[in-house]
Amino acid sequence: MGPIPGAREELDRLGRALRSQLTLMIDDLTPGSDLSLLFLNEPRVVDWHEPPRYQYAAEFFTGRRPAHVSATDLVSRAAALLTSAGWRQSTTTSREDPGRTPRIVVTGRHDNGCTIEIRVADGNGPVPPSKVSFSGRTPAMALREPEEFRWPEPIRTAETVTSGYVLCYECDGLGRCPGCxxxxxVPDETHGRKNCRACHRxxxxxxxxxxAELPVSDLSSYQRGYYPELDR
Ligand SMILES: [Zn+2]
Ligand SMILES: [Zn+2]
Incomplete structure (x- = not known):
């Protein structure tokens, strides 16, 4: 139970390493880009299965290829920058959609689990040929031990219900949403969590x-149906 010692510090360290590698590559490959748009300030939950897993990520930061540099040259330079910083790299061409601009994708993987992807538009088409996009993410890490949910104690019981009130027929005195x-x-196999449909969060x-309780004087005749003892 509780935080995993050193996990947050490790994730922050990976976030800073990722940011510095991305910054270096953006400055080198697409000089003049506005680095303040490189959002890597807070880790986000990317997997809600218990315990939640957090990740720093930058998605599709966009820069412009300088006019005198060809797409092929930029790709080679990106691969060389990754290699010299100790990243494994590979280059593929992605043709997501026939008729759309093909993209050359340089992928870098570091032994620490970080990945970087640089997509370079290749040729003419709907995507401006000078567009270069950068994405990067740290591994997704749990920051605390898994916790078992403890169902809460009811706020009111038959012993503590206020005089002139009855226990709520829906939650039976729980007060909190009886669905979640x-x-x-509520837990969800696919996504880890899904919004509770009983209380809409x-x-x-x-x-x-x-x-947790309802005043008897305010009950509708429908609601009184839940309390046959009131009409005895
Ligand atoms: Zn209730
Ligand atoms: Zn609920």
Whole structure:
């Protein structure tokens, strides 16, 4: 339980290493790019399975190939920069869509788990031929041990319900959403989590709005149907 010692520091270190390699490559390959648009400030959750996994990522930062540099030369230079910094690299041509501009993709992988991808437009087409896009990501890391969810204790019980009130028929005194236990989400095999459909992420029971009990004087005749003892 609790944070994994050193995990956040390690992820931050990888984030800084990724940023510095990306910065170096952007400055070299597409000089004059606005590096303030290279968002790598906070890690984001990319896998919500317990425990959540965090990653620093830069997606499709766009620069312009200088007019005097050919796409082929830029690709060779990108590969050389990766190799000299200790990254393994490979080059492929991607033709996502026939009729669209083919892209040459240089992929770099570091032993620390970081990846960088540089996509260079090759030839004429809808994508400006000078467009170069840079993406990079650290490995996705868990920052804490897996936690088992503990179902909350009810806010009201038959013993503590206020005089003149009845326990909420929907949550039976729980107060929190009875569908998710107050998390706002429920576990999901594919995505790890999905929004709770019972409370729409409000986390509280939608009938009592979290009070766990309802004043008898406000019950509708429909609601009174849940409490046959009131009419005895
Ligand atoms: Zn819920
Ligand atoms: Zn309720």
């Amino acid at each position: 236990g107050g998390r706002g989400w 409000t986390r509280v029971c939608l009938i009592c709005r979290g009070a």
